[in-house]
Amino acid sequence: MTANALPHAARRGDKRPTRGNGIRSGEGRYGWLFTAPAIIIIGVFLVLPIFLALWVSVSDWSGLGSPINSQVGFVGAKNYQSVLTAGGLAEQTFGTSIRNNLWFVVFVVPLQTAIALFLAVQVNRRLLRARGFFRTAFYFPSVTSAVAITGIFIFLFASSGAVNQIIAALGGTGPTWFADSRGIFHIVASWFGVGNNPPALSGTALLELSWWDWLSGPSVAMCVIIILVVFTTSGTFMLLFLAALQNIGGEIEEAALVDGAGPFRKFFGVTLPMLKPILFTVLTLGLIGTWQIFDQIYILGGGKPANTTLTPAFLAYQTSFKSLNWGDGAAISFILFAIIVVLTALQRIILRDRSNKERLDKPLARLLRDDSIRSNGGAQ
Template sequence: MTTYSRQPRRGGLRRGEAASGWLFTAPMIILLGLFLVIPVLMALWVSFSDWGGRGSPFSGSVNFVGFKNYSTLLSGGGLAEQDFGTALKNNAWYVVLVVPLQTALALFLAVMVNRQILRGRGFFRTAFYFPSVTSSVAITVLWLFLFNSTGAVNKALSYLGVVGPNWFNDPAGIFHFGATSGPAFLEKSTALGVPLWDWIGGPSVAMFALILLAVFTTSGTFMLLFVAALQNLGGDIQEAAMMDGATGWQRFWRVTLPQLRPTLFTVLTLGLIGCWQVFDQIYTGTQGGPAKTTMTPAYLSYTSSFVNQSWGQGAAIAFILFVIIVFFTLFQRWVLRERAVSKRRMRQYTVATTAATSTPVAPAMAAGAAADTGEENER
C-alpha cells in the first residue's frame, strides 16, 4: 500500500494546479493587462502621433510624428512650452514644500501620540487621521470656503491683527514678498519659457493654500506608518542609550530616527510620488488658476487632451511626468542609501564605547522589515 498507492495520490494532489493557477490569476492578467499595460503602450504611440481624438488612434489617417509632441513641450518656444514649464515650476514647489512638511509633521505626531504616558491616545490618533479618509473633493470644497477672501481663515487671522490674502485668487509667488517685478537679468532669461524670476518666486499664494491642504490630509496616513514602525522598535536600545546618559533629544536623533530609516524612506517615496500627481484638488478647486499658478502637469495633461484635443501632447506630458517620478524616486533612493559609517564617526564609536551599543544598523533593518509588512495594511 505504502509506495505505489501513495505515488499517484501525490500526483493527484498537485494535479491541475498549473491550470487552476492560471485560471485564478486570469482575471488579474486580463484586467491589469487591458487597463494598465495596453493603455500605456497605446498612449506611448499616441504621444508619437498626431491623433486628434477622433476615430481610432490606429486608423490610417493618424501619422507618426516622431518626437514632435515632446519637442513642442520642451523647446517649442510657444504657449505649450510655457504652460508646461509653468506647470512643472508649480508642481516642483509643491513637492519641495509638501514632502518635508508632511513628513516632519507626521513624524512629530507619531512620536507624540506614541508616548506611553499620554492619555486619550485613541482620540488624538482619530483626530489626526480622519482627514486622510475623506475624499479630496470634499476637502477641497471645504478649503475653498475656509480660504475665501472673507472666509474662516482670514477671519481667524484678523483676530491676530493680520490681513489675510485673497488666497485662491492671489497669483503672487510667496517668495517674491510682494515685489511685482524682478531684476532684468532674472526677468529676461527663461527656462522652459518661464522667466527665472518666476521660477524662484515659490508657489503662488493660491498654491500655498493647496500645499496646506495636502499636509492636512496626508500627515495622518504617514503618522500611522511611523506609529507602526515606532511600536516595532525594541525598548532595549532606548534603555541602553538612557543608561549612557543620552537626553531625550539625543535619543530621538541618534537612536530612534536611524532606526526609522526604512519607514522614512517609504514615507518620502510615497509622498514624492503622490505630490507629483496632484489632480483632484486642481480639477475641483482652481482649474489651474489664478494666472495658471496652480496648473500641474497632471492637470495640464488632462486639459491638453480632453479640452484642447491635443492628445499627442497630453500623452507626452504624462510620459514626461512618469520619467520625472521615476527619476526622483531613484534619486531619493540614492540619497538615502545605507552608507558605510564614515571613518570619523567610526573613531568616535571605538573611542567612546566598547561594543554593545555601536551597531544600531541590524535592529533598524529588522524593524524596517517588520514595519514594511505593517505598512501595506494602511495604504
C-alpha cells in the first residue's frame, strides 16, 4: 500500500509549488547534503585529476610545481604527435608497448574466458563431490595479491626454478624465461628456416615498427605473464559464470535432455546462449583489465627483456615519473583510454549484432519444432 501511496504523494508535491509543507519537503536539499561527501571525494580524487591530466597532455609542464601556473604553456596536440606520428624514439617505444599489449590481450582474454567457463561448468555439476572445496581452490588466486603471486612466479620460472627443473627431468631444456626476448612466432618461424627480419616483412608498418616486429607474438617472458594473469583471473570470472549458471533452472536442462540433446548440444545450444549477458560482462571486464596491466610488469622489471613486456600503462608511468616527460606520459594515458573505449564499444556492437532474437530463440525454436514433430508423430 505504501508503495503505491509514495509516488502519488510525490506527484502531488510536484504540482504544488509551495514549499515547507508536508513530510517530503526539502528532500532535494537533504539528498544533496547526504551525497555531498561522496560527490566531493569523487570530484577531488577522480574527476579533477582526470581533467588535470587532460590539461597536462596538451601542455609543456616540466614537472616542477603545479601544472596550473603562468609558466606552463598550451602546446596543442604536440605531445600526442610525438607519441603517434613524429617518427622518433617515443613513437617507436609506444608502438612496441601497443604490440606487446595487443598480443597479451589476444592470448589472455579468450583463454581466461574459456577456462573460467570450463571451471564454472565443472564446479556446477551436481555429481561433483567437494564442490565447495574446488570453488574455493579455483577462486583463491583471485583473492591473493598480484604482488605475492608474481613473486611466486618469479621463483617458479627462474632459470633454475621449478618449471625448468621439471622440463629438465622430462629431458628438455627450459628457456631463461624472464630473460628471453624472442617472440614465440619468431621462434616458430626460425624452425622453418625464416631468418631474422625477412625482406618481405621488414618495411615499416605502423608506429615505427616493421611488419616483422608486429607479427612477433608475445615474447617468452610475456608468455609467463600471460600464464600468470590467466591463472589469477579465471577464478574471478568463474564466479561470475557460476552465478549465471545457477540462474539457469534445472527444468531447462531437463527439457533439453528429454528432447534428446547430448551434452555438447546442450552446452552449445542451450547453456551458452543463456550465458550471453554474463559473457559480455566477462569479455568487457577482461578487455579493460588486460589493457591496463601494470602491477606484474612493474614487479618483473618494467618491460624487461628488450622492452617485450612493456605495456602502455607502464610506459605512461615510466615516461612521466622516470623520464619526466609528463606531457607525453599523460598523452599515452589518454590514447590508452581511447583504445579501451573503442574496443569495448566495438565488442558491444559485435555481440549485439547477433541479437537475442536470432541466437537465443533459435535453439528454443528448434526445440519447439522438434517437440511439435514428436507430438504429431505420437498422435498418428
